[in-house]
Amino acid sequence: MPLVVHVINSLAVGGLENGVVNLVNTTTSRFRHVIVCMTADGPLHGRLRPEVEVIVLRKRPGQDPWALLRLVRLLRHLRPLIVHSRNWPAVDAIPAARVARVPLVVHGEHGREVADPDGRNRRRNRIRRALAPLVHQFVTVSTDLRRWLTEDVGVPAGKVTAIHNGVDFSRFGRAGRLESRVRLSLPGEAPIVGTVGRLDPVKDQAGLIRAFSRVRAQHPEALLVVAGDGPCRGDLERAAIELGQRDHVRLLGNRDDIPAVMAALDVFALPSIAEGISNTILEAMASGLPVVATRVGGNPELVEDGVGGALVPRSDPDALAAALAAYVGDADLRRRHGQASRQRAIGHFSLERMAQAYTNLYSALAATRLARSA
Secondary structure (H helix, E strand, O other), X not given: OOEXXXXXXXXXXXXXXXXXXXXXXXXXXXXXEEEEEEEEOOHHHHHOOOOOEEEEOOOOOOOOHHHHHHHHHHHXXXXXXXEEEEOHHHOOHHHHHHHOOOOEEEEEEOOOOOOOOOOOOHHHHHHHHHHHHHOOEEEEOOHHHHHHXXXXXXXXXXXXXXOOOOEOOOOOOOOOHHHHHHHOOOOOOOOEEEEEOOOOHHHOHHHHHHHHHHHHHHOOOOEEEEEEOOOOHHHHHHHHHHOOOOOOEEEEEOOOOHHHHHHHOOEEEEOOOOOOOOHHHHHHHHOOOOEEEEOOOOHHHHOOEOOOEEEEOOOOHHHHHHHHHHHHOOHHHHHHHHHHHXXXXXXXXXXXXXXXXXXXXXXXXXXXXXXXXX
């Protein structure tokens, strides 16, 4: 079977990493896979199928030419058909793959960071544009990112394709609500708003806590659950105390039972400042939850405003609070929009559809390469 080497920053808990794990696990019958982590391993390694090898280069922060050299040597040893790198931290894999004479190079863009939420960093965009001739195909996880790559960065449109992430319905939408609340030590009847993700400024969980304090002014029985960990945890704890919400905001830390977390919620919230495409939105939709999300990145491609959820401006706690309060106060609205949300996920965002799209892409690139060399 053809070998695909996936180059990413790490296997930390995150949407990009989750998408890579889902893709690799679903396509092991068609391709052999090796995952190369530029900096470190991570918790998501445990979700990989046993035949998938993980190699860690331990790249140092900033410029590390020795890590680049190690990557070139590794690729020469592995001799993959395809190298598929993802996001800025793995961009060095593009020249490394060409130096190592890898036949096909794919680069994916999955989202942005809080320092550059709109993708306008001139230096990075110049580098992306300069590297474009070395890449056989770019893949974005949203049409918004595809537009950015072609219109703002200047990558030829014919080199860019968008493939939305998919969600595993065998994991989500099956756990019981009350059973999950007991497992998480949450009250059985309180309306619960929740979010899942890395505690990072780009996710703006601090804005969610501010909005939730306004929701509780109308619905004092409500509870906010935040699953995940990261550099902002201390700030979020302080924000909850300062806003008088210490007893009504539960920070659960990293969890390996996200399907149960989703099942325990009544409303899912994603207040991100920037997004590529959100795996957690897809998981919430698969769990039958209405979704309140900011109108950024690929979020509008997932959430049907007024049908399966609500879209609000980023960094607007008042608008976020109003949308959340509408669901907290109306169980019938939650039920109807939650059902619509799940049906949309089933119809458009299955894991099988995503895996087939990547399989088709890899196969088409390989066929074109073979035809040219014949």
